[in-house]
Amino acid sequence: MADTTVYGKCGEGTAMHTLELITDKGDTLTYTLEGLDTCSNVQGGLFVGDRLAVISGPKSEEGLFAEKVINLTSLLGKWVSLDKSFEICEGGVVEGSMKEPKPYTEWKILNGKLILSSDTFDIYSLGADSLYLENTEGIYGYKRLSKEAK
Structure with a gap:
């Protein structure tokens, strides 16, 4: 089974409703954490510099949606x-x-x-x-x- 998880570090652009992820490949991705009728499952908190595992949900008008975020540093x-x-x-x-x-x-x-x-x-x-x-x-x-x- 292929792993669809995106790994990286929590970026300084992370805010209450958005996650900035600097991926292991060096890309910067911005995920929405809360949408019209969706809310991300964030485990372990979001702290700048912490290593994260992000599972993307379906794309919407709002862009990328983080279905689940696991703070690997907290784990x-x-x-x-x-x-x-x-x-x-x-x-x-x-x-x-x-x-x-x-x-x-x-x-x-x-x-x-x-x-x-x-x-x-x-x-x-x-x-x-x-x-x-x-x-x-x-x-x-x-x-x-x-x-x-x-």
Whole structure:
């Protein structure tokens, strides 16, 4: 399956209803985040310089529409739940406890979904200190561990 996601950095021209994305290819794209009857699904916030994954919606008179935006910079870090602990690192690497029955070892975004090893999730919610992932089996909640915490 081909990945339709556009990757890049959040540009200084980003505002409340528009996203300026400087793509990995060096192009500058401007996406509408809110339209007449549409609103983008933005996970992890929009901060200038952060690395983003953008899934485009249908083009309209308003131009490009960002159907889903995932802040990859916000996604990076150590996440823990009652039964799982892992760290999403740069370069598609996941570090975790190898004692777990099925530890995550790699990650990527594919068409707006987060793939952790062989498991595929929708990012239900990504905040400063929480991550909620959803698949057919339910919603999984994780808390961010600060860098000082072990």
